[in-house]
Amino acid sequence: xxxxxxxxxxxxxxxxxxxxxxxxYSVSGNPYLFWYVQYPNRGLQFLLKYITGDNLVKxxxxxxxxFNKSQTSFHLKKPSALVSDSALYFCAVxxxxxxxxxxxxFGTGTLLAVQP
Amino acid sequence: KAGVTQTPRYLIKTRGQQVTLSCSPISGxxxxxxxxxxxxxxxxxxxxxxxxxxxNKGNFPGRFSGRQFSNSRSEMNVSTLELGDSALYLCAxxxxxxxxxxxxxxxxxxxxxx
Numbered sequence: 001x002x003x004x005x006x007x008x009x010x011x012x013x014x015x016x017x018x019x020x021x022x023x024x025y026s027v028s029g030n031p032y033l034f035w036y037v038q039y040p041n042r043g044l045q046f047l048l049k050y051i052t053g054d055n056l057v058k059x060x061x062x063x064x065x066x067f068n069k070s071q072t073s074f075h076l077k078k079p080s081a082l083v084s085d086s087a088l089y090f091c092a093v094x095x096x097x098x099x100x101x102x103x104x105x106f107g108t109g110t111l112l113a114v115q116p
Numbered sequence: 117k118a119g120v121t122q123t124p125r126y127l128i129k130t131r132g133q134q135v136t137l138s139c140s141p142i143s144g145x146x147x148x149x150x151x152x153x154x155x156x157x158x159x160x161x162x163x164x165x166x167x168x169x170x171x172n173k174g175n176f177p178g179r180f181s182g183r184q185f186s187n188s189r190s191e192m193n194v195s196t197l198e199l200g201d202s203a204l205y206l207c208a209x210x211x212x213x214x215x216x217x218x219x220x221x222x223x224x225x226x227x228x229x230x
Contacts, residue, residue: 036219041224042223043122045221049218099214100214102214103174104159107158109158
């Protein structure tokens with residue numbers, strides 16, 4: 001079965017410190033992986049994606065993610081956290097079963113809290 | 117370029133009623149997907165449309181239905197509402213089906229069933 005796991009419900013980090021939000025996946029074949037962020041009462045905003053190529057992917061707002069095939073992980077990182085980064089973060093994988101589709105399978109989300 | 121527009125933003129309905137939600141994708145985008153977001157179940161895929169045809173459907177009862185029009189706008193309908201249908205309903209817009217492009221989401225419709 002194809003799935004995504006975000007093992008941490010919440011991550012707390014002090015402003016200025018590096019942050020990591022963890023994601024592991026389980027898919028058959030090569031994964032298409034995405035990170036989205038959600039602010040309160042808003043939709044999801046795209047941060048970055050991994051399709052193929054370099055394992056380190058750079059995205060919006062200074063975020064980056066590292067694809068690790070052997071560990072089936074796609075952790076989101078940022079060198080220096082901002083209070084404004086506080087939000088709910090979702091990892092997602094494209095469901096490649098059944099032919100052409102845009103269907104995403106989402107993780108349960110990780111609430112990032114950055115303390116000033 | 118305008119983003120994804122979902123209307124209405126908020127709805128309050130009574131059990132047993134039906135509701136229709138609307139989604140206008142980004143201009144030029146031809147694929148629309150719908151998701152239900154609840155605290156307990158997270159983000160769950162409802163269905164996706166491309167060129168007015170439903171291409172994929174999630175594991176939801178038949179009370180949930182949708183359609184896509186020739187201008188790519190999409191509607192979803194929930195009949196015989198239940199308390200458990202209270203959720204944020206999100207629409208995602210894509211320029212194509214099955215490529216490697218990312219989804220662009222609307223702000224969602226918050227449905228409350230009382």
